[in-house]
Amino acid sequence: MYKRFMKLITFLSILITPFLLVNTKALAKTTKVGFVYLTTPGDHGWTYAHEIGKQMVEKEFGNKVKISVVENVPEGPDATRVIRELAKQGNEIIFTTSFGYMEPTLKVAKEFPNVKFEHITGYKRSKNVATGNIRFYEGRYVQGVVAGLMTKTNKIGYIGAYPISEVIMGINAFAQGMRSVNKKATISVIWANTWYDPVKEADAAKVHIAEGADILAQHTDSPAMLQIAEKKGALGFGQSTDMGAFAPKAQLFASINNWGPYYVEKIKQLRNGKWNTGDGPNHWPGNTWGGMSTDMLLLSEFKNMPSDVAAKAKKAHDGIKSGKIKIFAGPLKDNSGKEILASGKELDDGALWGMNYYLDGVTGKVPK
Amino acid sequence: MESLLITILVTSVPILLAGTGELIAEKSGVLNLGVEGMMLTGAVAALGSVLIFGNPLAGIFFGALAGILISLIFSFFTIFLMTNQVATGLGLTIFATGLTGLIGEPFVGKTISSLPKIDIIFLSDIPFLGSIFFKHDILFYISILLIIAVHFFLIKSRYGIIIRAVGDNHDSAHSIGYPVKKIRLLCVGFGGMCAGMGGAYIPLVLTPHWSEGMTAGKGWIALALVVFASWLPFRLLLGALIFGGITILQFVGQARGWPFPSQFLNMLPYLVTIIALSIISIKTRSGNTLVPSSLGKPFLENN
Numbered sequence: 322m323y324k325r326f327m328k329l330i331t332f333l334s335i336l337i338t339p340f341l342l343v344n345t346k347a348l349a350k351t352t353k354v355g356f357v358y359l360t361t362p363g364d365h366g367w368t369y370a371h372e373i374g375k376q377m378v379e380k381e382f383g384n385k386v387k388i389s390v391v392e393n394v395p396e397g398p399d400a401t402r403v404i405r406e407l408a409k410q411g412n413e414i415i416f417t418t419s420f421g422y423m424e425p426t427l428k429v430a431k432e433f434p435n436v437k438f439e440h441i442t443g444y445k446r447s448k449n450v451a452t453g454n455i456r457f458y459e460g461r462y463v464q465g466v467v468a469g470l471m472t473k474t475n476k477i478g479y480i481g482a483y484p485i486s487e488v489i490m491g492i493n494a495f496a497q498g499m500r501s502v503n504k505k506a507t508i509s510v511i512w513a514n515t516w517y518d519p520v521k522e523a524d525a526a527k528v529h530i531a532e533g534a535d536i537l538a539q540h541t542d543s544p545a546m547l548q549i550a551e552k553k554g555a556l557g558f559g560q561s562t563d564m565g566a567f568a569p570k571a572q573l574f575a576s577i578n579n580w581g582p583y584y585v586e587k588i589k590q591l592r593n594g595k596w597n598t599g600d601g602p603n604h605w606p607g608n609t610w611g612g613m614s615t616d617m618l619l620l621s622e623f624k625n626m627p628s629d630v631a632a633k634a635k636k637a638h639d640g641i642k643s644g645k646i647k648i649f650a651g652p653l654k655d656n657s658g659k660e661i662l663a664s665g666k667e668l669d670d671g672a673l674w675g676m677n678y679y680l681d682g683v684t685g686k687v688p689k
Numbered sequence: 690m691e692s693l694l695i696t697i698l699v700t701s702v703p704i705l706l707a708g709t710g711e712l713i714a715e716k717s718g719v720l721n722l723g724v725e726g727m728m729l730t731g732a733v734a735a736l737g738s739v740l741i742f743g744n745p746l747a748g749i750f751f752g753a754l755a756g757i758l759i760s761l762i763f764s765f766f767t768i769f770l771m772t773n774q775v776a777t778g779l780g781l782t783i784f785a786t787g788l789t790g791l792i793g794e795p796f797v798g799k800t801i802s803s804l805p806k807i808d809i810i811f812l813s814d815i816p817f818l819g820s821i822f823f824k825h826d827i828l829f830y831i832s833i834l835l836i837i838a839v840h841f842f843l844i845k846s847r848y849g850i851i852i853r854a855v856g857d858n859h860d861s862a863h864s865i866g867y868p869v870k871k872i873r874l875l876c877v878g879f880g881g882m883c884a885g886m887g888g889a890y891i892p893l894v895l896t897p898h899w900s901e902g903m904t905a906g907k908g909w910i911a912l913a914l915v916v917f918a919s920w921l922p923f924r925l926l927l928g929a930l931i932f933g934g935i936t937i938l939q940f941v942g943q944a945r946g947w948p949f950p951s952q953f954l955n956m957l958p959y960l961v962t963i964i965a966l967s968i969i970s971i972k973t974r975s976g977n978t979l980v981p982s983s984l985g986k987p988f989l990e991n992n
Binding site for chain 1: 690692693695696700794797798800803891895896897898900901903904905936937940941943944945946950951952
């Protein structure tokens with residue numbers, strides 16, 4: 322029995338060998354790409370958007386890339402272990418797709434100087450760590466315009482994940498959009514202190530509605546807020562992907578993160594030997610921060626709003642895309658009335674990353 | 690104000706249910722730290738069964754059933770193999786966290802329909818109070834009726850007295866002829882059922898979703914609640930409302946810009962529990978025994 326089995330194995334091996342040889346030839350040109358996900362694509366938000374981007378890479382390169390994905394990786398020491406493992410397995414470029422992977426990515430990058438790393442939404446780079454980000458705040462400006470026109474109670478409820486500059490600039494962009502059409506409405510912010518916790522996000526949404534908000538916005542990842550809005554007859558905006566399926570009557574529109582073109586571009590650079598973060602301070606050439614103008618940020622269809630509001634939203638979108646609308650142009654005042662920027666000037670990217678104040682239109686203070 | 694009170698009431702239901710079950714289990718002398726795990730099991734079973742059968746009521750049944758089944762694992766080890774209750778309970782929670790993550794994988798990203806609201810005739814028409822108390826889902830009413838029933842059961846009924854006797858001194862109870870192990874098995878099973886329903890309430894009413902570890906510490910709050918209530922059912926009801934209220938207040942505080950950090954409110958339930966514990970400990974020394982004396986001690990039959 323055993324002998325026969327071994328014979329079968331030998332026979333099969335001989336049969337397969339030519340295919341294997343062909344395959345290794347193809348493999349020689351294959352780029353190994355790694356992805357680290359915070360949750361699963363089933364979050365229908367942040368990670369789902371990355372999954373769509375990854376699928377675009379598969380479509381573009383076909384069998385010229387070999388992709389490994391690790392899902393559900395907590396930010397912290399576990400992330401270091403996972404990223405190191407991906408580097409060890411021979412992945413040439415690794416995309417780490419959450420803010421909290423910044424330090425782990427930098428740490429592993431030091432150990433593997435020949436591997437390229439793309440960290441998504443951070444601010445620290447090195448020789449082999451670049452960063453990718455989307456100007457999410459551009460979409461939030463349009464949200465603000467729609468919210469300002471649609472609100473009846475003049476109260477907007479905003480759910481933030483953590484009080485970091487990335488989230489704060491989104492709130493402020495929202496406020497700028499809202500103020501461009503409505504001088505009375507105010508935004509109140511609840512911090513969930515998590516990126517993804519449907520129960521907490523739902524609780525925060527309920528409280529906002531109980532406090533009189535009729536429009537909700539979120540900078541957390543699950544569709545829970547929109548589901549609550551749908552149930553209680555409020556309106557809101559989807560995050561990262563089109564969440565209309567969860568809240569057909571409540572979603573006004575969603576800002577859609579479109580990572581695909583960026584992934585494809587970076588893998589192309591690597592294959593052509595052009596991937597580079599430069600030698601300058603803070604490795605600026607390694608920073609990708611695209612928005613509506615490069616199609617990294619898209620808006621879903623405008624729904625559940627009158628056509629004149631939709632037209633104004635489209636105008637805001639087009640204005641940002643063409644560069645006509647400057648979201649953070651002076652004069653800017655914070656919500657205590659202190660001047661931030663004089664008329665005629667515009668905040669630069671560095672100033673956006675230093676935001677630790679709310680602009681006029683937001684209530685409360687940024688938690689220290 | 691009205692909808693805020695409703696939100697607080699609804700948020701309190703999972704910890705009230707889980708606390709009710711744990712109260713009975715602890716009254717019989719068994720400390721089950723696996724509440725968080727049993728709640729998660731109930732949550733995933735409820736969501737899964739609604740997806741399969743399409744009826745939210747099936748969620749209540751299967752949530753409760755899953756809670757009972759997983760509590761049997763705990764009973765088997767602690768009551769029959771006489772393992773350490775603290776370690777086994779912690780083990781159950783860790784085990785269930787992993788297990789539910791595995792079972793729940795295909796449910797991620799799917800939504801279910803919530804439990805329908807039932808307006809109680811006449812009562813729901815009372816201004817203000819009516820819409821706060823009498824326009825809820827069936828599981829809400831069950832949780833309130835259950836805690837009232839448990840109160841009278843423990844104080845008035847023969848079986849309630851037997852359970853308390855078993856929890857206070859299992860050796861004496863055994864020598865009079867009560868089946869200590871059987872009683873404890875039933876009490877832990879009841880605890881599992883309640884925790885399962887409490888967990889089920891989260892996807893069935895609060896967030897129509899599955900996400901890994903979605904109970905997010907509610908099981909631990911329920912455990913703290915039982916101690917806070919010093920094993921008295923009506924105090925448990927009050928405590929559940931306070932703890933639920935604190936959960937919601939941390940968001941309200943932020944929305945209204947109260948000047949203290951939300952983390953402080955997060956910490957409050959545990960702080961209050963520690964204070965309650967110290968008061969109980971002082972009272973116990975002066976002769977007033979609220980703590981079941983055999984709590985956490987394994988029962989050896991031939992001893």
